[in-house]
Amino acid sequence: MSAPSPDNVISHNRLTRALIYTALILFAVYYLLPLYVMLVNSLKPLEEIRQGGMLNLPQVWTIEPWLQAWSTAQIGVQPTGLRPFFINSILMVVPAVVISTIIGALNGYVLTKWQFRGSNVFFGLLLLSCFIPFQIVLIPMARILGMLGLAGSLWGLILVHVVYGIGFTTLYFRNYYENFPTELVRAAQIDGASFFQIFYRILLPSSGPIIVVSVIWQFTNIWNDFLFGASFSGANTTPMTVALNNLVSSSTGVKEYNVHFAGAILAALPTLIVYIVSGRYFVRGLMSGAVKG
Amino acid sequence: MDSRSRLQELLPKLVLAPSFLIVLVFVYGFIAYTGFLSLTDSRMLPSYNLVGLSNYSKLWALPHWWRAISNLAIFASLYIVICSVLGLALAILLDQKIRAEGILRPIYLYPMALSFIVTGTAWKWFLDPGIGLENTMHLWGWESFAFNWIKDRNYAIYCVVIAAVWQSSGFVMAMFLAGLRGVDNEIIKAAQIDGASTATIYRRIIIPLMRPVFLSAFVVLAHLAIKAYDLVVALTGGGPGQATELPATFMYSYTFTRNQMGIGASSAIIMLVMIFSIIIPYLYSEIRGGKGR
Numbered sequence: 080m081s082a083p084s085p086d087n088v089i090s091h092n093r094l095t096r097a098l099i100y101t102a103l104i105l106f107a108v109y110y111l112l113p114l115y116v117m118l119v120n121s122l123k124p125l126e127e128i129r130q131g132g133m134l135n136l137p138q139v140w141t142i143e144p145w146l147q148a149w150s151t152a153q154i155g156v157q158p159t160g161l162r163p164f165f166i167n168s169i170l171m172v173v174p175a176v177v178i179s180t181i182i183g184a185l186n187g188y189v190l191t192k193w194q195f196r197g198s199n200v201f202f203g204l205l206l207l208s209c210f211i212p213f214q215i216v217l218i219p220m221a222r223i224l225g226m227l228g229l230a231g232s233l234w235g236l237i238l239v240h241v242v243y244g245i246g247f248t249t250l251y252f253r254n255y256y257e258n259f260p261t262e263l264v265r266a267a268q269i270d271g272a273s274f275f276q277i278f279y280r281i282l283l284p285s286s287g288p289i290i291v292v293s294v295i296w297q298f299t300n301i302w303n304d305f306l307f308g309a310s311f312s313g314a315n316t317t318p319m320t321v322a323l324n325n326l327v328s329s330s331t332g333v334k335e336y337n338v339h340f341a342g343a344i345l346a347a348l349p350t351l352i353v354y355i356v357s358g359r360y361f362v363r364g365l366m367s368g369a370v371k372g
Numbered sequence: 373m374d375s376r377s378r379l380q381e382l383l384p385k386l387v388l389a390p391s392f393l394i395v396l397v398f399v400y401g402f403i404a405y406t407g408f409l410s411l412t413d414s415r416m417l418p419s420y421n422l423v424g425l426s427n428y429s430k431l432w433a434l435p436h437w438w439r440a441i442s443n444l445a446i447f448a449s450l451y452i453v454i455c456s457v458l459g460l461a462l463a464i465l466l467d468q469k470i471r472a473e474g475i476l477r478p479i480y481l482y483p484m485a486l487s488f489i490v491t492g493t494a495w496k497w498f499l500d501p502g503i504g505l506e507n508t509m510h511l512w513g514w515e516s517f518a519f520n521w522i523k524d525r526n527y528a529i530y531c532v533v534i535a536a537v538w539q540s541s542g543f544v545m546a547m548f549l550a551g552l553r554g555v556d557n558e559i560i561k562a563a564q565i566d567g568a569s570t571a572t573i574y575r576r577i578i579i580p581l582m583r584p585v586f587l588s589a590f591v592v593l594a595h596l597a598i599k600a601y602d603l604v605v606a607l608t609g610g611g612p613g614q615a616t617e618l619p620a621t622f623m624y625s626y627t628f629t630r631n632q633m634g635i636g637a638s639s640a641i642i643m644l645v646m647i648f649s650i651i652i653p654y655l656y657s658e659i660r661g662g663k664g665r
Contacts, residue, residue: 089560089570091468099465103472106462107479110542113494114482131507133498185387193384201392203659208399210651212599214623214640218409218418218633219402242398245391274383303487305602310628320489324606327493336497343493347486354485358478361485362546 121145121340128336144337148345152338154326155314161342164322168302168349171233171318175240176297182241183248183293184286188278190249191256192264202253209246213306216243224311231313239311240301247300248293251364255289256282288360295357296364299350319346403644410638416631427638437639439614440622443529447618448597450533451540456589458537459544460582464574466545467552477549480542488539492606495535496522525615528608532600532616535607540596544589551585552578591654598646619643 091099116133121144123137150160190202220239221230229235259282267277308318317325323346327339354361413423431437462480466473483491498504501520509517521527555578563573601620608616610625619639627636 089468089564089573091570096468099468099470103462103465103470103476107476110479110483110538113491113498113538116498117494128503131503131511133504133508182391186391189384189388195385198388201388201395203655204400205391205395206655207648207651208395210595210647211399211403212620212640212643212647214601214620215406215644216398216402217624217640218627218637219405220398222418223398242394245394249391274380274387299485303489305487305489305605309605320487320602323487323493324489327496327606328609336503339493340497343490347490350485350487351482354482355478358481362481365484365543366547366550 117340117344121148121337121344123337125333125335125337144335145341145345147335148326148338148341152326152335152342153329154322155329161319161322161326161345164317164319165345167233167312167316168319171236171240171316172298172301175237175244175301176294178237179241179244179248179297180290180293182245183250184252184283184290185278186245186249187252187254187256188282190253191259192261192277192282193274202249205246205249208243209250213243217306217310221310231311231316233316235311236307236316236318239307240297240304243307244297244301247296251289251293251296252286255286259285288363291357291360292364295353295361298353299361302350406637406640409633410641412634414633414637416633418633423634427634431635431638431642434635436614436617437619437622440617440619440639443616444598444618446529447533447536447600448594450530451536451597452590452593454533454537455541455544455593456586458541459589460548460579462541462545463548463552464578466549477546480545482542483539484543486539488602489606491535491539492603495531495538496607499531499534522608523612525612528612528615532604532607536597536600536603539603540593544593547585547589547592548582551582555581587654591650594650595647598643 119136120128120133122140122142124139124141124143127138148160149162151158152160154161154164186205190198224230224235224238227235227238229238263281264277267281272280303320304318305320305324308321309324312318312321323342326342409418410427411422411424412419412427413421466476470476499519499522501507501518501523506517506519509519522531559577560573563577568576599620600618601624604610604616604618604621610617610621619642623636623639623643626632626639
């Protein structure tokens with residue numbers, strides 16, 4: 080998360096250290112267990128799962144459940160597998176992340192380098208909007224999307240995620256640009272650089288880390304969203320989380336646990352990969368979204 | 373030339389204007405609209421026939437709503453307390469110059485990157501007596517082991533707590549770890565010279581210094597608890613019966629499946645009031661505190 084800071088100065092004898100390590104490893108097992116259970120059972124045939132022994136490695140290894148979850152499992156009425164929904168999620172997430180990050184960057188730029196009367200009030204209103212329970216907007220949002228002709232469409236979902244994402248993206252860029260030397264901006268202004276030139280040439284080139292934070296945060300949140308997906312998507316625009324829930328909770332026929340697990344891992348994979356590749360930035364986004372207003 | 377510089381002066385406001393409008397309409401306008409609907413006799417569709425506060429009195433007379441509120445009280449208090457204790461314990465253990473910290477920390481934190489739907493899918497199975505933990509214990513020879521909370525009306529809500537703690541405690545650990553790394557080693561050295569034991573140093577010095585982290589963790593966890601929706605949908609679907617119903621699931625079912633939009637809107641307003649009464653004082657003190665520094 081951060082560079083190794085000075086360790087604390089408390090030291091322990093060997094027995095205490097052994098106990099500490101044991102406790103830490105037990106906790107690691109606790110956090111890994113559900114993922115492990117899903118993974119090993121997604122590689123077993125269904126009969127083997129029914130015999131019990133969820134912690135055992137498969138006696139017969141099979142990737143059949145994965146293939147089924149991806150392309151043939153029954154979701155809703157069609158045996159399409161999760162693939163079309165995975166694609167829906169990508170088509171929804173990419174534009175929503177890009178648009179909300181661009182808006183957040185511009186907002187942060189104005190809120191720190193071009194403050195005007197009332198801009199702080201606006202920021203306060205924006206900040207507060209990050210925390211509202213989304214139940215409060217479901218009914219009017221459904222009506223507005225209907226009026227705009229976007230009900231059930233991918234662009235409707237993108238709009239929703241952009242609207243409720245710019246609070247966080249603005250927060251990130253504002254806090255980041257606040258530490259950017261304002262003198263540089265003023266000097267460029269005197270040299271005749273325009274509003275957008277200053278943004279492109281001076282602030283943007285040093286915004287790499289915060290862009291990563293914002294993109295990861297938005298990607299994770301939008302990919303994992305369920306409430307908006309369940310409320311506002313149509314039959315052809317259902318995102319992955321909603322499809323997974325439909326797959327797992329469909330009451331018809333045999334419960335194919337191995338397929339459910341493969342599907343759950345497929346739904347988790349994109350955010351998990353992002354986390355493994357750039358966990359440092361993920362944590363930074365979490366912390367600045369939560370700790371510092 | 374003059375018009376150009378005027379444009380430059382207006383640009384910052386023009387750039388902020390769309391976000392301002394979006395927040396005004398999609399957040400505060402929508403809150404007002406939902407507030408208005410909560411005062412009308414809207415059922416399947418919005419109606420503009422005002423009926424005063426009768427939706428609120430109906431709401432608080434519903435056993436179903438009381439169930440949701442008392443479940444929220446149980447869920448939120450256990451979730452906040454367990455996450456804080458576990459997070460602090462993990463952070464303290466991890467702060468003892470642990471060589472494998474770089475491996476352990478991401479393991480504790482990865483559930484935060486997952487969708488609640490995925491978490492729910494994994495835990496639903498793990499907690500299922502027929503095939504999960506109970507079955508495994510029986511196979512291992514512990515015949516009398518019984519763990520069927522998820523099927524039991526009186527205990528199912530604790531299953532939601534278990535899964536939610538698994539998902540969020542690593543995040544709280546990260547918050548405390550950042551706090552612990554900020555403690556001045558000189559204070560600890562001074563206490564050691566005075567002959568204080570490690571336990572005393574933690575109890576009397578370090579943990580009291582974590583007060584701001586406790587506050588942040590409380591605010592974050594409380595607002596997540598009030599918003600909790602996806603996890604219940606994926607884990608129990610609100611059942612058995614209404615045993616794990618929370619305000620968020622109540623709002624959804626009253627508004628969209630039971631066609632009681634007026635009552636659904638009033639429950640959303642109650643959720644908003646709960647969150648704002650926690651968040652607004654917090655943000656206010658954070659922003660004021662930030663200026664004082």
